Amino acid sequence: MSNILIKNGRVIDPSQGMDRVSNVLIEDGRISAYDVKVEEKPINGSMRLIDATGKIVAPGLIDMHVHLREPGREEDETIRSGTAAALAGGFTSIVCTPNTNPPMDSQGTVQFVQRQAAEADNCNVYPMACISKNRAGEELAEMGTLVEAGAVAFSDESSPVANSELMRRALEYLLMFDKPVLNHPQVAELTADGVMHEGLVSMVLALPGIPAEAEDVMTGRDISLAESTGGKIHMMHLSTAGSIDMIRRAKTRGVRVTAEVCPHHFSLTDETLRSFDSNFKMNPPLRDSDHLDACIAGLTDGTIDVIASDHAPHAVEKKMRELDQAPFGAISLETSLALVITNLIQPGHLDWMTALEKMTINPAQILGIAKGTLQIGSDADVTIIDPENIWTVDPEKFYSKSRNSPFIGKSLTGRAETVIVAGRVKFERGS
Amino acid sequence: MSFELDEIDVIPESWTRSHLLDLESLSTEEITTILDTAGRFKEATHGCKQKIDALSDHTVANLFFENSTRTRNSFSLAARRLGADTIEFSSSGSSLSKGETFIDTAKNIEAMNVDVVVVRHATPGTPHLLAQNIECSVISAGDGPHEHPTQGLLDILTIREHRGNLAGLTVALVGDIAHSRTARSNIWGLRKLGAHVIVCGPSTLVSRRWEELGVEVAYNLDDILPRCDVLNLLRIQFERQYTRPFPSVREYALLYAMNGDRMQRAKDDILIMAPGPINRGVEVTPDVADGPHSVILDQVTNGLAVRMAVLWLVAGARER
Numbered sequence: 001m002s003n004i005l006i007k008n009g010r011v012i013d014p015s016q017g018m019d020r021v022s023n024v025l026i027e028d029g030r031i032s033a034y035d036v037k038v039e040e041k042p043i044n045g046s047m048r049l050i051d052a053t054g055k056i057v058a059p060g061l062i063d064m065h066v067h068l069r070e071p072g073r074e075e076d077e078t079i080r081s082g083t084a085a086a087l088a089g090g091f092t093s094i095v096c097t098p099n100t101n102p103p104m105d106s107q108g109t110v111q112f113v114q115r116q117a118a119e120a121d122n123c124n125v126y127p128m129a130c131i132s133k134n135r136a137g138e139e140l141a142e143m144g145t146l147v148e149a150g151a152v153a154f155s156d157e158s159s160p161v162a163n164s165e166l167m168r169r170a171l172e173y174l175l176m177f178d179k180p181v182l183n184h185p186q187v188a189e190l191t192a193d194g195v196m197h198e199g200l201v202s203m204v205l206a207l208p209g210i211p212a213e214a215e216d217v218m219t220g221r222d223i224s225l226a227e228s229t230g231g232k233i234h235m236m237h238l239s240t241a242g243s244i245d246m247i248r249r250a251k252t253r254g255v256r257v258t259a260e261v262c263p264h265h266f267s268l269t270d271e272t273l274r275s276f277d278s279n280f281k282m283n284p285p286l287r288d289s290d291h292l293d294a295c296i297a298g299l300t301d302g303t304i305d306v307i308a309s310d311h312a313p314h315a316v317e318k319k320m321r322e323l324d325q326a327p328f329g330a331i332s333l334e335t336s337l338a339l340v341i342t343n344l345i346q347p348g349h350l351d352w353m354t355a356l357e358k359m360t361i362n363p364a365q366i367l368g369i370a371k372g373t374l375q376i377g378s379d380a381d382v383t384i385i386d387p388e389n390i391w392t393v394d395p396e397k398f399y400s401k402s403r404n405s406p407f408i409g410k411s412l413t414g415r416a417e418t419v420i421v422a423g424r425v426k427f428e429r430g431s
Numbered sequence: 432m433s434f435e436l437d438e439i440d441v442i443p444e445s446w447t448r449s450h451l452l453d454l455e456s457l458s459t460e461e462i463t464t465i466l467d468t469a470g471r472f473k474e475a476t477h478g479c480k481q482k483i484d485a486l487s488d489h490t491v492a493n494l495f496f497e498n499s500t501r502t503r504n505s506f507s508l509a510a511r512r513l514g515a516d517t518i519e520f521s522s523s524g525s526s527l528s529k530g531e532t533f534i535d536t537a538k539n540i541e542a543m544n545v546d547v548v549v550v551r552h553a554t555p556g557t558p559h560l561l562a563q564n565i566e567c568s569v570i571s572a573g574d575g576p577h578e579h580p581t582q583g584l585l586d587i588l589t590i591r592e593h594r595g596n597l598a599g600l601t602v603a604l605v606g607d608i609a610h611s612r613t614a615r616s617n618i619w620g621l622r623k624l625g626a627h628v629i630v631c632g633p634s635t636l637v638s639r640r641w642e643e644l645g646v647e648v649a650y651n652l653d654d655i656l657p658r659c660d661v662l663n664l665l666r667i668q669f670e671r672q673y674t675r676p677f678p679s680v681r682e683y684a685l686l687y688a689m690n691g692d693r694m695q696r697a698k699d700d701i702l703i704m705a706p707g708p709i710n711r712g713v714e715v716t717p718d719v720a721d722g723p724h725s726v727i728l729d730q731v732t733n734g735l736a737v738r739m740a741v742l743w744l745v746a747g748a749r750e751r
Contacts, residue, residue: 200640204455206555206576206615276556321532322554 002046003027004423007038009052009384013059014357015373024057026380029423033376048425050418052384056352059360059374060092060123060381060421063333064153064367065182065236065260065308068094068125070116071109072101077313077401079113082333083122085311085400087427089333090416092381093124093371095363098135099157105130105141110149123421124381126152126369131170131181135159140169147177152367155182155236158283158328162188164221171231180232180258180366185218185243186210186284195324197270197285205273207323210285216242223250226257234366235259237310239284241294248303258366259298260306263332263339266295268406278319278326279406282312286406296349299358306366307358309336313402331400335393335407337385341414345387384418391415442747449749450562450569451741453578454619462620466588468740469733479512479735485743487514492545494537495521495572496552501707501731502572502582506549509738518543533557534564541565546746550574568745576610576668581741582706583616585734587624589726590661592733593702598625601658603649605687606665606714609636609676613706614665618646629655632665632687635676652687656697663704664689664714680713690716694724702726 004026011022011034025033025041043049063086069077077085079096086094096113098104104113110127117125129151130141137159146154154174160183161167170181191210196202198209219235223246226233238244238259247259264282269289272280280286298304312329319326332339340359344350350358364372371381393410395403419427446464454462476483491510495503503521510517520540537548547568550558555577562569573579587597594600602621608614608630621628622645629647630637641648649655656662667683677683689703703715703725711717720727 200643203609203638203640204615204644206578206610206612276559317532320534322552322560323556324554 002048004048004050004380004420004425005036005038005041005043006050006052006057006382006384009055009057011057011374012352012356013374014353015059015361016375018374019353024374024382026382026420026423029380031374031376031378031380050384054388055417056385056387058356058383058385059372060419061090061337061359061383062093062363062372063091063309063311063336064095064306064363065262066094066096066311066333067099067313067329068096068113069313070100071112075315079116079125080120080122081399081401082311082313083117083120083125085331085333085398086123087419088399088416089335090337090383090385090419091123091333092383092419092421093126093369095126095128095152095367097157098128098130098155099159103130103135104128104151105133105135107145107149110146110151114150122426124371126150126367128153128155128182130154131156131161132166137161137163137166140166140173143173144177147179151179152369153180153182153234155184157184160184160186160188160218164225167222168225168229171225171229171233175229175231178232178368180234182234182236183218183222184236185215185222187214187217190214190217193324194285195281196273197287199270199288201270201273201288207273210283212240212242212287212291215240215284216246219243219246223247223255223257227253227255230256232256237262237265237284237308238298238304239265239287239291239295241291244294244298244303248298248301251303258305259303260308261295261299261304262308262310263336263343264330264406266292266299267339267343272406276323278321278323279330279404279408281323281326281328282330283328296344299344300349305358305362307336307340307355308363309333313400314404315401316403319404330404330406331398331402332405334398334400335405335412337416338391338412338414339407341387342412346413380420380423382420383416385414386417387414389413389415389417442744442751446744447748449745451580451745452558452562452569452571454580454583454616455578457619457623459623462584462587462623465584465737465740465744466591468744469584469588469736472739473733473736476512479732479739482512482514485513486510486746489515489546489746490518490544491515491547491549491742492518492520492540492543494540494548494550496533496550497573499551499572502551505734506572506738509735510742512735513739513742515742518545534561537561537565541567546749547742568749570741570745573612576612578616579612580616581734581737582613583620584741585730585737586613586617586663586704586706587620588733588737589704589730590702592729593726594660597621599627600660601627601629602661602663603629603631603655603659604663604665605631605652605689607636607667608632608641608665609638610668611665613663617663618644622646629659631655633677633683653693653696656693659701660698661702661704662689663706664709665706666708666710667713684713688712688714688716689719691718694719694722704730706730
């Protein structure tokens with residue numbers, strides 16, 4: 001394994017509160033030193049020099065909400081293509097969701113995913129396992145065994161746990177493994193046939209709505225259950241002002257609740273559905289500007305801990321359908337970082353330190369994984385970001401197998417330029 | 432006998448649309464162009480009874496993914512009155528069962544040298560998607576509960592024939608606004624032409640949000656009735672509702688059916704309209720539906736005139 005010296009970059013590591021220009025030395029796959037003088041290190045076959053002048057050197061980014069689709073829906077994405085997309089987006093570690101076929105409710109499926117990820121040898125892949133057997137919401141999956149196999153979190157993902165008693169049991173049971181429950185808070189009775197956010201636009205377009213209160217009602221329930229059990233709950237892809245405010249208040253009471261927001265929810269509104277383009281159909285839906293502003297306010301004041309992409313690939317033919325028949329979701333691994341820079345950092349909603357915190361150390365701490373830091377001795381997962389690169393989203397250039405991005409044709413600023421996983425350069429953007 | 436095209440004016444320069452997908456995106460001038468053209472077609476064909484060689488050598492395909500009798504026949508007859516050939520394709524639900532997407536179905540129909548596709552589909556926005564994916568002109572014959580532009584136009588043409596001008600008139604749309612494509616097309620068209628629009632019906636089917644678009648919202652028909660110049664009585668769309676939005680049909684009829692008693696309290700010259708099919712006894716009683724104020728059958732004739740006009744305009748814009 002060759003060693004790497006990253007020269008003259010602006011190192012921003014929220015885990016250490018570090019923000020300064022430095023030279024970072026990577027040896028034997030780990031961060032070994034700062035402020036190393038270039039002339040003291042021979043640059044040869046076993047030492048590579050990367051000039052990061054004008055660039056940001058960050059801990060490898062973590063995306064804790066990624067649909068890799070394998071096993072079961074390899075026409076949408078494979079573990080190989082999805083992890084390649086992750087690298088291109090600047091992510092060195094991702095958490096993959098268990099709504100596969102078969103679902104990740106047993107050791108065997110978790111191990112299959114791990115093996116495929118190891119063979120692909122792109123980024124680190126951490127499995128999220130099911131809360132309930134077959135994601136049916138009836139009885140608990142074998143969580144202890146799943147933790148042993150490597151599951152870092154539990155969720156029934158797109159099938160929110162409707163049964164409050166089961167959710168309570170899951171929170172209680174996971175106390176002894178100190179793993180979080182991740183829930184997609186949404187009450188099914190309020191969203192039947194829903195296609196988009198319920199509001200003025202859905203009224204005009206006559207598309208069935210997904211009201212904000214569908215998210216609020218279950219968020220309230222989950223906070224109550226976390227509060228009474230002492231369990232760890234993480235709310236996935238929050239999209240409403242109401243749910244974010246409930247999280248804010250719960251945190252002041254000390255409830256062990258964390259929350260994430262997706263880039264599309266702080267970038268786009270339901271107005272986009274006027275195009276009837278199914279690339280704007282997601283769940284939770286794109287909401288109106290008041291909710292969008294609430295997402296940004298939650299990110300700014302720290303209520304929202306994590307930015308996660310909810311990368312949801314769907315093959316072209318599935319999205320080329322009537323809006324009610326097209327599936328929910330958008331690919332986002334390759335646009336997530338640029339949207340954070342373009343729509344949060346550039347307008348001044350977040351500074352670099354806070355933005356990167358939500359994409360590195362915060363998800364690492366929620367998941368209990370030793371990632372998201374550039375402390376000396378830690379795994380050398382590093383993302384070098386060009387903060388000035390202005391680029392246009394071109395579907396032909398996606399590493400993902402799917403093309404369902406709502407940002408096609410958009411001009412964005414900032415991009416991962418070099419991505420290092422455990423001391424090996426896994427991605428370099430060609431000029 | 433058949434009339435020649437030169438009896439109809441050439442397409443106005445300002446008309447550039449090769450599709451008619453909704454009324455929301457049309458300008459006042461464009462709506463007026465369609466209404467004027469429909470009026471001239473109606474006159475030149477003596478009430479749409481005769482043919483005119485405006486679209487000979489053209490083919491119009493009716494692509495109906497949702498059940499329809501009257502709209503499909505109206506478009507079909509309108510095309511034939513213009514001298515066009517027609518292709519009929521209907522499939523309830525969609526071609527999903529055969530594994531084909533509706534876009535593929537449309538492309539297959541288009542490959543038969545079709546100039547205009549008339550599409551009805553249960554999903555909002557389907558005509559818009561089609562227009563982006565095929566070369567020929569697309570006319571919406573109703574996309575689910577979203578819009579039914581030719582229905583809106585024929586309703587407006589009917590009012591205009593009886594009143595001359597829409598500006599200043601008060602038009603109430605009564606019934607299931609939430610699920611009504613007729614309501615949406617009427618709202619856009621009527622507002623653009625200067626009418627005051629009231630939407631009236633049960634609060635579960637009439638959103639307060641319509642006020643944000645300049646529409647008056649009312650839940651009590653008797654309160655607004657004395658002010659109305661036109662009542663358009665919409666059918667309750669039982670088939671589009673997930674849970675029943677009111678306790679019983681009986682209660683609905685008590686609150687909203689236009690009957691003889693209510694007619695006593697209406698303006699002397701009120702126009703009673705209904706897009707059909709009508710549920711007699713639910714939204715309107717037979718004495719009113721068949722009474723002297725009813726223009727329901729005028730609407731049917733005007734449907735032909737409007738569809739002839741739209742077919743001719745979009746086909747002409749595409750060729751220009």
